Amino acid sequence: MTNGQYYQQSARRSRGNRRIHQGPPLAPTPRANETAPAVELRTKTIRNDVNLKKGSLKLLPVEGKPNECVLEFTFDAATQCFVSVFVNVAEVPTNRCSLHPAENLRGERTCCAKGLRQKYVLPEQCAINVKKTLEDASNHDPESNQDYHHVVIRLETVQDKEEEGHTIQDQPPGSPFPKWVQSQTTYASLEMQDEGHYDLRIKKQKIWVEGTSYELQEIYGIEPVMGEAVLGDDDTGRECVICLSEPRDTTVLPCRHMCMCNKCARMLREKSNNCPICRKPVESLLEIKVGQRSTATEGSSGSMAGAVATS
Secondary structure, three states, X not given: OOOOEEEEXXXXXXXXXXXXXXXXXOOOOOXXXXXXXXXXXXXXXXXXXXXXXXXHOEEEEEOOEEEEEEXXXXXXXXXXXXXXXXXXXXXXXXXXXXXXXXXXXXXXXXEEOOEEEEEEEOOHHHOEEHHHHHHHHHOOOHHHOOOEEEEEEEEEEEOXXXXXXXXXXXXXXXXXXXOOEEEEEXXXXXXXXHHHOEEEEEEEEEEEEOXXXXXXXXXXXXXXXXXXXXXXXXXXXXXXXXXXXXEOOEEEEOOOEEEXXXXXXXXXXXXXXXXXXXXXXXXXXXXXXXXXXXXXXXXXXXXXXXXXXXX
């Protein structure tokens, strides 16, 4: 786990207008003045070999070309990877997260070596024309029920090293993911800032691992806990907000505040059943075990994360 995030399975099934629940049985609806029982979520560890750091993404103007910009970001790669940038595309989740329309999938892949805190800058010959991008986006059919994105960034690598003969170059950019590809996709929109300048706002991030798509979610308050695994024994800011002694290891859902130890979190469910940070009702609890230094170091490049499979 890294950057205070976990991954939520984005696949959903439906029949008509009715949702079909997948996973453990749903908890019964509590009666008035009755506390809902804690929901135990199924979790597993996912190794993500590529990770774009959200706070690093920005637009840089191209000198002498007022409407054109290049993007820049920092990323980690536990193995060799490839970077692709697309403009004004929509995702087709039912077709293994492929992108369309085809005429907007002409971006070239850039090969990047293994390494932490690498910087990527879009080449000027591939600069984004902000004015044209916004004009083209305004022409999309609003009734198409497709979520178009101004900018989509994909980091891809080969997941299964035993898959001999497969390379990322075998797959056209934006094509449906095969199972042997692992990727992280970042979706961003252009937004006007002060003095008419534009910047990129990240809307969401998803990963593709072993043929399944997961959406990344932030966990608030996990940063000090992650720091303990990497930096050592300093406990400042890592204590449970209830007992002020045990390390916090449990996240409240759906608000995603990691603020309690598991014992206090379970006791809270029997009393107020509200998050101690934001006071929103607690629907379920997610216990997160952070590894020791060796695991955390690996996770910094590999983006180790818990995955919650939901309906």
